[in-house]
Amino acid sequence: MPLLRLRGFEIHKNSLSPTEQSEIVEALRPVLKAAPLFSPKVPTGGQMSVRMTSAGQFGWFSDATGYRYVDSHPKGQAWPDIPAVLLNLWRKHVSAERLPECCLVNYYGESARMGMHQDKDEADFTFPVLSVSLGDDALFRIGNATRGGKTESIWLSSGDVVVMGGEARLTYHGVDRIRFKSSRLLPKGGRINLTMRVVT
Numbered sequence: 001m002p003l004l005r006l007r008g009f010e011i012h013k014n015s016l017s018p019t020e021q022s023e024i025v026e027a028l029r030p031v032l033k034a035a036p037l038f039s040p041k042v043p044t045g046g047q048m049s050v051r052m053t054s055a056g057q058f059g060w061f062s063d064a065t066g067y068r069y070v071d072s073h074p075k076g077q078a079w080p081d082i083p084a085v086l087l088n089l090w091r092k093h094v095s096a097e098r099l100p101e102c103c104l105v106n107y108y109g110e111s112a113r114m115g116m117h118q119d120k121d122e123a124d125f126t127f128p129v130l131s132v133s134l135g136d137d138a139l140f141r142i143g144n145a146t147r148g149g150k151t152e153s154i155w156l157s158s159g160d161v162v163v164m165g166g167e168a169r170l171t172y173h174g175v176d177r178i179r180f181k182s183s184r185l186l187p188k189g190g191r192i193n194l195t196m197r198v199v200t
């Protein structure tokens, strides 16, 4: 399980076995059923190409008013619980001191991407954001503490786990593209990225 470090991002390549990856996909099925994916509007107008939902006490949300955490799905129901298998991953890579209050589930279809951004809607940056990649490969770009400047990119593959903490907690990052159908984990192709966050 090689560990790479890139601008403070700890990248655990092949951290999850194929069995573990499938277990997580199974655990996500009831989450997606209870809280279906949606494409949030962004404050500048337009819609994100990534479809998303959340599990946990809070879910990440965006509309014309801005980016924020909300305590229910846009259709009104409470977010489902974060599956135990994911909480165990958090305990392994982060801490048992505090557990994540949100697991954001991002689904990237063939042409989805995510622009460069900081994860800064949380009240507490002491704890890292823990990212889990499942399905197709994604070109992940890492920038700087402020927008712009030189960037570095790395392909994230199914089973990779990334810890974004310390100096990297507020570093700009994004996903330029995926390699559609590069993995067979998800029957219809695409990529799921999970990011677990302490919010309050």
Ligand SMILES: O=C(O)CCC(=O)C(=O)O
Pocket (backbone or CB within 6 Å): 104, 106, 114, 119, 131, 138, 140, 156, 173, 174, 175, 193, 195
């Ligand atoms: O898809 C990824 O690997 C990154 C997701 C991300 O940056 C986010 O959810 O804030």
